[in-house]
Amino acid sequence: MRRLALFLVVAALVALAATPALAGKLDDIKARGTLIAGVKDSQPPFGFVDEQSKQIVGFEIDICKALADKLGVKLETKPVTSSTRIPMLTQGAIDLVAATMTHKKDREDQIDFSITYFMTGQKLLVKKDGGIKSVKDLAGKKVGSVKGSTSEQNVKKAQPECTVISFETYPEAFLALKQGKVEAVTTDESILVGLQNSDAKPDDFAIVGEYISPEPYGLGLAENDSDFRDFVNVALMDMWTSGEFQKIYTKWFGKDTKFYIPLEWEMELWP
Amino acid sequence: MHWDVISNNFSYFLIGAYPQGPLGGLAMSILLALGGIFGAFWLGLLIGLMRISKSRFCRIFALVYTEIIRGTPLLMVIFWFYFLAPIAFGHTLPEAESALIALIVFTSAYIAEIVRAGIESLPKGQSEAARGTGLSRLQAMRYVILPQALFNMIPSFVNQFVSLTKDTSLAFIIGVNELTKAATQVNNRTLNAPTEIFITIAVLYFIICYVLTALSRRLEKRINRYQARDR
Numbered sequence: 001m002r003r004l005a006l007f008l009v010v011a012a013l014v015a016l017a018a019t020p021a022l023a024g025k026l027d028d029i030k031a032r033g034t035l036i037a038g039v040k041d042s043q044p045p046f047g048f049v050d051e052q053s054k055q056i057v058g059f060e061i062d063i064c065k066a067l068a069d070k071l072g073v074k075l076e077t078k079p080v081t082s083s084t085r086i087p088m089l090t091q092g093a094i095d096l097v098a099a100t101m102t103h104k105k106d107r108e109d110q111i112d113f114s115i116t117y118f119m120t121g122q123k124l125l126v127k128k129d130g131g132i133k134s135v136k137d138l139a140g141k142k143v144g145s146v147k148g149s150t151s152e153q154n155v156k157k158a159q160p161e162c163t164v165i166s167f168e169t170y171p172e173a174f175l176a177l178k179q180g181k182v183e184a185v186t187t188d189e190s191i192l193v194g195l196q197n198s199d200a201k202p203d204d205f206a207i208v209g210e211y212i213s214p215e216p217y218g219l220g221l222a223e224n225d226s227d228f229r230d231f232v233n234v235a236l237m238d239m240w241t242s243g244e245f246q247k248i249y250t251k252w253f254g255k256d257t258k259f260y261i262p263l264e265w266e267m268e269l270w271p
Numbered sequence: 272m273h274w275d276v277i278s279n280n281f282s283y284f285l286i287g288a289y290p291q292g293p294l295g296g297l298a299m300s301i302l303l304a305l306g307g308i309f310g311a312f313w314l315g316l317l318i319g320l321m322r323i324s325k326s327r328f329c330r331i332f333a334l335v336y337t338e339i340i341r342g343t344p345l346l347m348v349i350f351w352f353y354f355l356a357p358i359a360f361g362h363t364l365p366e367a368e369s370a371l372i373a374l375i376v377f378t379s380a381y382i383a384e385i386v387r388a389g390i391e392s393l394p395k396g397q398s399e400a401a402r403g404t405g406l407s408r409l410q411a412m413r414y415v416i417l418p419q420a421l422f423n424m425i426p427s428f429v430n431q432f433v434s435l436t437k438d439t440s441l442a443f444i445i446g447v448n449e450l451t452k453a454a455t456q457v458n459n460r461t462l463n464a465p466t467e468i469f470i471t472i473a474v475l476y477f478i479i480c481y482v483l484t485a486l487s488r489r490l491e492k493r494i495n496r497y498q499a500r501d502r
Binding site: 081 | 279280283287288291292350353354357363444445446448452455456457458459460461462463465
């Protein structure tokens with residue numbers, strides 16, 4: 001028993017000693033020569049594996065590439081999931097998170113955020129001739145969404161009189177819409193656009209309504225490193241004013257893409 | 272049906288982005304399974320022997336180890352290792368290594384119980400006779416008890432190893448690029464062929480598990496013949 005207690009004490013001491021030391025991220029990155037970005041690998045067009053090259057590509061990867069170029073270092077991408085992205089950032093395994101992360105107040109306790117680099121929100125995907133124009137028309141109707149998503153709760157709040165039917169995945173919810181089991185599918189606009197265009201006849205469907213809830217995406221940065229945060233924010237603003245940002249945006253969300261979303265918001269620019 | 276999605280991405284399901292990028296897909300699943308089987312066997316054997324050891328400390332340690340691990344879902348163990356590793360080692364472990372350690376630790380607890388049961392099921396006379404010929408406890412275990420007991424354990428081992436092979440799919444929650452993760456990536460990109468993709472994945476898992484059980488059947492047959500000849 002004494003030996004067990006000794007073991008536990010030693011383990012606790014090792015844990016304390018191993019707490020990562022706080023050094024400036026900016027210096028770390030330059031010394032290392034690489035910017036390590038945590039990105040999604042199954043969320044087109046933000047971050048996904050390209051069928052031909054089999055590399056991770058996407059809107060967020062290009063944003064990170066531009067940041068790396070500004071620092072004069074190489075970009076290294078590391079796939080993260082929604083549950084690993086914040087722990088990996090706080091542990092220092094990655095320098096920043098560019099993984100469709102909504103800037104939420106309660107996340108501010110653990111990490112810092114850059115300014116918004118993508119603005120989306122929850123909307124409705126409906127059949128074109130279905131007669132639904134906004135959340136108001138959903139009273140007494142069935143709406144499809146995905147289990148455990150925030151979209152599920154938000155639509156119920158916006159229209160208490162609708163019935164939410166939850167599916168495992170978005171393609172399933174979309175199939176239910178096609179078969180008439182639900183009258184609308186609701187989630188982030190960027191996902192709805194992808195669903196719509198995965199169909200053989202995308203013109204039979206439409207994305208309607210105001211944003212049920214806004215979802216501003218921010219780059220996740222380690223807490224309390226203002227030098228690095230300043231760099232990222234200023235770099236993003238420079239990209240916006242120089243037109244580089246719009247070029248990347250059009251590449252992934254422009255008219256000729258499967259994910260056409262007009263650029264209807266403006267980046268926050270500091271004078 | 273969109274079976275062209277499968278043919279276009281089949282090499283990605285099998286080996287991931289290799290050789291232009293990291294290894295993934297089925298190859299990663301098989302590596303995790305093989306590494307897991309190898310590690311879990313030796314660690315499980317050690318813990319199982321500690322369970323029946325003379326030292327009280329060893330016995331209690333092995334008991335607590337098996338009880339804690341068996342009472343935790345594998346998903347938790349995988350998560351736990353992934354987030355605890357940086358605290359324990361001072362730096363983050365790559366996802367695949369972290370998942371492999373979790374699989375080894377988790378499965379070893381079950382292997383330990385199989386080992387204990389296998390040894391205890393042998394008649395006591397075996398170890399008494401071995402000791403009577405002047406072998407030490409360790410020698411008796413190594414040359415008399417284990418060769419017989421391990422043979423009896425093969426069906427239970429195979430059960431556990433097949434289950435471990437399928438459990439590698441859980442590694443996808445921490446972002447290990449194995450077969451299930453590769454399927455999700457392709458499914459989220461194409462969006463129009465979930466049924467086809469997941470049928471393919473199920474067939475691939477079935478094939479590797481079937482190969483494993485078929486191999487073990489052949490192994491059992493061979494040892495059987497060998498034992499019969501000796502008798």
